[in-house]
Amino acid sequence: MDVDRDALIWMYTKMQTIRQFETRVARLMLEGKLPGTVHLYAGEEAVACGVCANLGPADYVSSTHRGHGHLIAKGGDLDKMMAELFAKSTGYCKGKGGSMHIASLGVGILGANGIVGAGLPIAVGAGFAAKYRKSDAVAVAFFGDGASNQGTFHEAVNLAAVLKAPVIFVCENNGYAVSTSQARHQTIVDVADRARAYGIPGAIVDGNDVFAVYKAAREAIGRARVGLGPSLVECKTYRHYGHSIGDPGRYRTQEEVDAWKLKDPIPRLRDRLIELGVMSGEQADSIDQEVAGAIESAVRFAEESPSASLEALLEDVYAPSGN
Amino acid sequence: MRQLSYSKALNEALRSEMRRDSSVFVAGEDVALDDGAFRVTAGLLGEFGPDRAVDCPISEAAIVGLGVGAAAAGLRPVVEIMFMDFVGCCLDQIFNQAAKMRYMFGGNITVPLVIRTPCGAGFSIAAQHSQSVEAWFAHVPGLKVVMPATPYDAKGLLISAIRDDNPVVFVEHKRLYRLRGDVPEEAYAIPLGKADVKREGRDVTLIATSMMVHEALAAADMLAETGISAEVVDLRTLVPLDLDTIIGSVAKTHRAVVVHEAVKFGGFGGEVAASIMEEAFDYLDAPVKRVGAPFSPVPMAPVLEKAYLPDRNKIVAAARETVPVRVK
Numbered sequence: 001m002d003v004d005r006d007a008l009i010w011m012y013t014k015m016q017t018i019r020q021f022e023t024r025v026a027r028l029m030l031e032g033k034l035p036g037t038v039h040l041y042a043g044e045e046a047v048a049c050g051v052c053a054n055l056g057p058a059d060y061v062s063s064t065h066r067g068h069g070h071l072i073a074k075g076g077d078l079d080k081m082m083a084e085l086f087a088k089s090t091g092y093c094k095g096k097g098g099s100m101h102i103a104s105l106g107v108g109i110l111g112a113n114g115i116v117g118a119g120l121p122i123a124v125g126a127g128f129a130a131k132y133r134k135s136d137a138v139a140v141a142f143f144g145d146g147a148s149n150q151g152t153f154h155e156a157v158n159l160a161a162v163l164k165a166p167v168i169f170v171c172e173n174n175g176y177a178v179s180t181s182q183a184r185h186q187t188i189v190d191v192a193d194r195a196r197a198y199g200i201p202g203a204i205v206d207g208n209d210v211f212a213v214y215k216a217a218r219e220a221i222g223r224a225r226v227g228l229g230p231s232l233v234e235c236k237t238y239r240h241y242g243h244s245i246g247d248p249g250r251y252r253t254q255e256e257v258d259a260w261k262l263k264d265p266i267p268r269l270r271d272r273l274i275e276l277g278v279m280s281g282e283q284a285d286s287i288d289q290e291v292a293g294a295i296e297s298a299v300r301f302a303e304e305s306p307s308a309s310l311e312a313l314l315e316d317v318y319a320p321s322g323n
Numbered sequence: 324m325r326q327l328s329y330s331k332a333l334n335e336a337l338r339s340e341m342r343r344d345s346s347v348f349v350a351g352e353d354v355a356l357d358d359g360a361f362r363v364t365a366g367l368l369g370e371f372g373p374d375r376a377v378d379c380p381i382s383e384a385a386i387v388g389l390g391v392g393a394a395a396a397g398l399r400p401v402v403e404i405m406f407m408d409f410v411g412c413c414l415d416q417i418f419n420q421a422a423k424m425r426y427m428f429g430g431n432i433t434v435p436l437v438i439r440t441p442c443g444a445g446f447s448i449a450a451q452h453s454q455s456v457e458a459w460f461a462h463v464p465g466l467k468v469v470m471p472a473t474p475y476d477a478k479g480l481l482i483s484a485i486r487d488d489n490p491v492v493f494v495e496h497k498r499l500y501r502l503r504g505d506v507p508e509e510a511y512a513i514p515l516g517k518a519d520v521k522r523e524g525r526d527v528t529l530i531a532t533s534m535m536v537h538e539a540l541a542a543a544d545m546l547a548e549t550g551i552s553a554e555v556v557d558l559r560t561l562v563p564l565d566l567d568t569i570i571g572s573v574a575k576t577h578r579a580v581v582v583h584e585a586v587k588f589g590g591f592g593g594e595v596a597a598s599i600m601e602e603a604f605d606y607l608d609a610p611v612k613r614v615g616a617p618f619s620p621v622p623m624a625p626v627l628e629k630a631y632l633p634d635r636n637k638i639v640a641a642a643r644e645t646v647p648v649r650v651k
Binding site for chain 2: 062092093094095096097101104105106111113114118120121122123127128129151152158163315316319320321
């Protein structure tokens with residue numbers, strides 16, 4: 001597989017950005033600086049970045065409650081993201097959505113979602129719209145192993161298959177539906193097995209290997225772009241934090257967490273790119289520092305922004321009517 | 324004027340909007356090849372092809388989700404839920420997704436989606452094919468709720484619903500599909516949020532929706548025979564609610580009866596009655612009465628269903644309770 005040098009650097013940079021964003025957000029939460037809750041994506045970065053490296057601005061993504069990574073990988077603005085988490089009026093949603101509803105139609109993000117499995121049918125609609133307009137845009141639905149037990153998963157995959165809609169269903173299998181392990185929430189090992197039930201291709205990849213994700217996504221997205229319909233790509237991965245902030249994760253053993261941290265996708269990619277001669281260790285360090293600067297600048301932007309305005313309370317319930 | 328049935332009037336609205344705007348499409352169960360369960364989408368497949376008249380599997384959540392995603396991506400979907408009772412299968416997509424997206428996303432998205440669905444009892448098809456659950460949707464900020472009572476209103480309100488940039492739950496009534504009435508041939512839009520005074524009167528206001536507008540009109544005829552002049556206000560849309568017209572009428576008649584086919588307890592009539600109490604108490608000469616279905620599922624047996632349904636006699640009885648006895 002040939003991958004453009006710039007694309008490889010892009011993937012490393014975005015993965016590093018997501019990791020540092022999430023690490024910083026975790027700290028801000030623990031310091032009590034952010035209201036509400038967050039579901040952190042750290043550990044799963046290779047999935048969002050391997051997939052989104054194949055997408056353009058016209059392509060759609062429906063995200064999940066664990067959605068920061070998707071937005072960053074799709075081109076989201078760190079300042080507006082951080083401001084949203086701080087509940088500031090300069091946030092993506094004017095502080096009215098927060099982490100679980102962060103959205104930017106400008107970069108094709110149809111929203112994070114507080115309802116597990118709800119994004120899948122919405123992605124089918126966006127993919128349907130792309131096909132309807134005869135564009136070659138596609139829609140990606142990210143979802144977890146937990147969501148694969150929702151009726152919406154089955155309805156959406158079947159409908160996309162029947163309509164030959166350009167949709168790629170990307171399962172981020174992190175092994176847990178909140179606290180319930182996959183072995184306790186379904187009797188199959190591979191969610192991708194379910195693709196066969198709907199007559200579409202299903203692939204299984206190491207979700208902590210960004211190259212593997214990139215390659216499988218490229219194939220699935222390529223099929224969708226030329227009208228061959230939907231695919232399912234299952235990425236086996238792991239979240240470093242609990243389900244949401246404050247979840248101590250008592251349902252996972254320390255051995256399991258440690259074993260997965262050895263498979264951390266970011267050091268793996270860094271070592272690989274150095275080995276391939278794509279970048280040096282120093283270049284990697286300087287990317288990391290640039291990212292750290294961007295994150296700190298986003299935090300400053302958020303801290304200095306005005307809080308959500310009271311006028312916004314009753315705004316945006318309805319669109320100005322009609323046309 | 325030309326007469327058309329309620330279902331044909333709806334069909335004409337769909338057809339004219341699909342001709343006018345290529346981003347409008349219909350999707351649902353049996354809407355294309357089989358013309359729709361109540362023939363509202365008849366002939367659309369032939370005129371517009373399978374890309375714009377889309378038969379879907381029996382998957383209500385995916386059908387509404389298809390509409391939400393397509394609307395978010397700039398199309399104007401009109402999806403059909405074959406019976407209103409089936410909304411339980413897709414409620415999340417309606418009330419958590421379509422309704423809230425614009426607000427949650429800080430106004431950075433529009434969801435111009437119409438969800439058409441027939442409500443109503445009267446065919447002995449029992450508890451899961453006969454309900455009127457419009458109050459569920461009226462309770463959710465972000466949705467508009469429309470309930471046309473006549474062929475004329477059906478066409479004009481559906482055109483407005485399709486042109487509206489918000490998610491609209493468009494509630495038709497099964498017993499009205501064959502009702503005929505005046506319908507102009509050209510396209511016309513009736514604004515959402517404007518009630519219609521279907522009959523003028525002096526002594527009592529009957530505020531009704533959908534099928535009950537016709538029962539209220541029949542009740543007004545019966546009341547007239549005993550010297551009581553009833554005004555009939557058809558709400559046409561529950562959200563936005565035209566409180567001005569309601570209060571204007573109550574200011575004139577000083578008495579009000581709110582009528583709907585839905586279960587009275589917890590129904591939308593309570594909202595209307597409370598709004599009158601809050602905004603027009605000084606005009607009232609009698610407590611506001613409500614007429615609705617009893618607190619039970621819809622029964623199958625024709626004799627039970629007849630007893631269950633609100634009708635002109637029940638409306639007359641309620642109206643009489645608000646009007647003092649006239650002694651000659």
